[in-house]
Amino acid sequence: xxxxxxxxETSPRPGPSPRRRVPALLRxxxxxxxxxxxxxxxxxxxxxxxxxGALLPQRSLNAQKxxxxxxxxxxxxxxxxxxxxxxxxxxxxxxxxxxxxxxxxVGCIVPRVFDHYRALRTPPVAVPxxxxxxxxxxxxxxETSPAEVIGTARGRLRGWRVIQRTGTREGELTLSxxxxxxxxxxxxxxxxxxVGLLVAFAVGKLFGYEGNVVVVADNGPGFxxxxxxxxxxxxxxxxxxxTGLAPMCVRVKDxxxxxxxxxQAEMFTANISYQSGKDLTSGTWxxxxxxxxxxxxxxGDRVYLQGHGYAPTFTVTYPNGQTRTETVQWxxxxxxxxxxxxxxxxxxxxxMFGTEEERRKHQIAIEGLFAPTALLxxxxxxxxxxxxxxxAVAIDIxxxxxxxxxxxxxxxxxxxxxxxxxxxxAKEQRVNLRPGESATLADxxxxxxxxxxxxxxxxxxxxxxxDWVLVxxxxxxAGLLVSLLLKRRxxxxxxxxxxxxxxxxxxxxxxxxxxxxxxxxxxxxxDRLRSSVLGDSTPSGTQNGEQ
Numbered sequence: 300x301x302x303x304x305x306x307x308e309t310s311p312r313p314g315p316s317p318r319r320r321v322p323a324l325l326r327x328x329x330x331x332x333x334x335x336x337x338x339x340x341x342x343x344x345x346x347x348x349x350x351x352g353a354l355l356p357q358r359s360l361n362a363q364k365x366x367x368x369x370x371x372x373x374x375x376x377x378x379x380x381x382x383x384x385x386x387x388x389x390x391x392x393x394x395x396x397x398x399x400x401x402x403x404x405v406g407c408i409v410p411r412v413f414d415h416y417r418a419l420r421t422p423p424v425a426v427p428x429x430x431x432x433x434x435x436x437x438x439x440x441x442e443t444s445p446a447e448v449i450g451t452a453r454g455r456l457r458g459w460r461v462i463q464r465t466g467t468r469e470g471e472l473t474l475s476x477x478x479x480x481x482x483x484x485x486x487x488x489x490x491x492x493x494v495g496l497l498v499a500f501a502v503g504k505l506f507g508y509e510g511n512v513v514v515v516a517d518n519g520p521g522f523x524x525x526x527x528x529x530x531x532x533x534x535x536x537x538x539x540x541x542t543g544l545a546p547m548c549v550r551v552k553d554x555x556x557x558x559x560x561x562x563q564a565e566m567f568t569a570n571i572s573y574q575s576g577k578d579l580t581s582g583t584w585x586x587x588x589x590x591x592x593x594x595x596x597x598x599g600d601r602v603y604l605q606g607h608g609y610a611p612t613f614t615v616t617y618p619n620g621q622t623r624t625e626t627v628q629w630x631x632x633x634x635x636x637x638x639x640x641x642x643x644x645x646x647x648x649x650x651m652f653g654t655e656e657e658r659r660k661h662q663i664a665i666e667g668l669f670a671p672t673a674l675l676x677x678x679x680x681x682x683x684x685x686x687x688x689x690x691a692v693a694i695d696i697x698x699x700x701x702x703x704x705x706x707x708x709x710x711x712x713x714x715x716x717x718x719x720x721x722x723x724x725a726k727e728q729r730v731n732l733r734p735g736e737s738a739t740l741a742d743x744x745x746x747x748x749x750x751x752x753x754x755x756x757x758x759x760x761x762x763x764x765x766d767w768v769l770v771x772x773x774x775x776x777a778g779l780l781v782s783l784l785l786k787r788r789x790x791x792x793x794x795x796x797x798x799x800x801x802x803x804x805x806x807x808x809x810x811x812x813x814x815x816x817x818x819x820x821x822x823x824x825x826d827r828l829r830s831s832v833l834g835d836s837t838p839s840g841t842q843n844g845e846q
Contacts, residue, residue, distance in 0.1 A: 332399070333406025341400040348396055352387030355379070359386065359534050388504075389537070401497050408490045415483050422462045423475035426791040430811035433791075435825040437810045439833060445472045445794035445806050452476075452792055452832045459790070471795035479788055485781025492775035499764040499771055507762040508535045508544070513628050514551045515610050516569070516753045521550025524600075524759060545598040545761065548574040552586070554753045556607055562635055562685050567591050569604050569755050599761060606756040609639055611669050611692060612749040618742060621648040628754045629669050630712040636682035639669045641712050644701040662701045663744065664724060666714050667694030669751060673733070680731055690751050691733045696740065699724035788814045788821055790828065808833060 331337060356364040365385045369376030383390035430436050441448060449472045453461055459476040466473050510530035512522050527533040527541040535541045550572050557565040572584040575598045589595050595602040610628040617623075629641025645663040652658040670682035673691035680693035700723040702715045709715050718724040730738045732748040739745045762768075793809045810829055814821040 329406070332403050333410075334403075335407050338400065338403040338407055341396060341403055345393075345396050345400055348387065348393050351384050352393075355384055355387075357385060357387065359389070397497070397501075401494065404490060404494050404497075408487065408494065411483075411490075412487060415480075415487060418483070419480060423460055423477040423789065425464060426466075426473040426475055426793050427811070430791060430793065430809045433811035433813050435812040435822060437829050437833070438808070440797065440805045440807050441833070443806060445470055445796060448472075448794040448806055448808055448833075449474050449792065455828075455832050456790070466793060466795060468795045471793065473794075474790075474792040476790045476792075477788075479785050482782055482785040482787050485778040485785065488778030489775050489782060490778075492771045492778060495771040496768060496775060499767040502764040503536075503762040503768070505536045505538045506764075507760070508533070508539050508541065509761070510534070510759045511605070512757055512759070513608075513754050514549070514757055515626055515628070516551040516554035516755060518550060518552055519626075519752070519754075521548060521572075523548040530759070545600050546575065546579055547598055547600060547602075547759075548579065549595075549602060549757065551755050551757075554607060554755050556686065556753070558684075558686055564685070567604055567607055567755075571595070571602075573597065573602075594760075599763070601760045601762075601765075603758040603760060604755055605758050608754050608756070609637065609669055609671060609687065609690075609751045610754045611641070611643075611751045613643055613645075613665055614747045614749055615645045615663050616745040616747065617647060617651065618744060619651060621651070623648070624749070626752055627711075632668075633682065635685065637671050637685040638682040640667070641669065642666045642710075642714055644703055646701075646703060659700050659704055661698060662703065663746070664697040664699075664701045664714055665694050665746065666697070667692055671751070675731070678731065687751060687753070689733075691731060692748050693731045694729070694746075694748075695726050696728045696730070696738060696746055697724050698727050698740065786814055786821060788812065788824070790825075792832075 356368055358365050368385075369380060372379075379385065383392065387393055427433070431438070443451075449463055452474055453463065456474075456476045459478045460480070461474065461476045464473045464475070465471065510524075510527065510533040512530045514521055522529050524544045524547045526544070527535070533541060552570045552572055554570075555568045557568070559565055568588060568590050570586065570588050572586050573595065574582075574584055577583075578585065587595055589602065589604045591604055594604070608628055608631050610626050612624065612626040614622055614624045623645045625643050625645065627641060627643050629639035631637050631639045643665040645665075647658055647661050647663075652661060668680055669690070669692050670680050671687040671690055672682050672684035673689045674681050674683040675691075678693075680691060697714070697719075700718055702709055702718050702724075707715070714724065719726075727740050728738055732738065734748060734750040737745050737747040789812065791811045794806055797805050797807045810833065812821065812825040812828070
């Protein structure tokens, strides 16, 4: 009888259930994110993502320049705006890279901290069985006993972590020594400081604020940080609404710009008076001097001197003898010679005209150029030097509606072209003037150029994490230097007695060394250490495994 045995059918092995796939996916994703290679890639991406922020205009710094950039490139500019390229450092994709880098660094560093702590508590490893296989090896025989050899070595290895053990042979003693734990400590300090630096930057962006204001020098009106409306431009942190500013008042007593003979600016210096804290109630003004990169630090804020320009002064004398005087900053068109352009608008004094409509039709506007050191090409005015050596203006004088009563926003440095186009603002005269000179209009109104004052562009900045940025930057550099300069190295010794044919007892000593991470320079240090521990003259000694 024949028996046929049929193998049981094997069903395919079932895969992991959906409940197990999710934890495995999360675990693998976390391991990939917290890999040091991933952190380096994210750091490179963060640097790469910051490039558009340096090359393209940013809305937080100059919204008008961004609008002009988009207007010049309607299609490309629109898509760039949708990609948040004009607000790189507050964009969602830059924030995502920033957060991922932070999480990756934390995930990489925390386990290494615990590993380093365990390494500090772990004694040096035992002596290898075959020391001659190490890159640096030395063997010799001495007259002293193994205990004396090991005792001498322990005394010479100060600063090393040393442990003595008993060997496998009779009377054998071994010594394990290790040094350079601060290399890993410096590496950890560097990465922890990098994390702290990222946190400090984030805190500064979240809770800080920054405002820019133009202040006319020569004891001009100055400004007080009562609200963001005081500033010409103001940028608050993501969780800061601009309220709760540190109260402070500043006015510029005088301003001095130093130039090289070729016109290049050398230094800006402003003598200022300020009030803060109790000074605001007592009326006390304190004097100090600020320069570029030497700000005023008060009440947690810093007042920087960023630049300067010129503010021409004009006086309009009306036919009835009443006057209006204004000093307004003009925009430097040429930063080399400070040829500046700007506008002034004058409203007639009350009571001169019977109706409001008539009053609006007799507003005066001045538009033109200011040269601190005048250079004329015929009637064309330009500037030859940035210092105010020979000031002059080339202006157009308009009469009509300047747009002061329309409620529409206007440029501080240009007239509304629609007013001119519609004929509501008509040009009456074009003239070049020096300080003290005047131009008289058809109705007897006289426009006088009185000269110019300098203005200072000041920035009030508040960053609650600025001190921590400095601390983390210093510790990061210190940790990097320690990790680069120190080397992790190990030294082992084995000493055991040897009986010769003449019944003389001698001690065989073997010594080996190993640099764990970098062998550069370790050979010379090993030789000096061996010479210090065992001495130089040993007739039966062998070095580096050579017989």
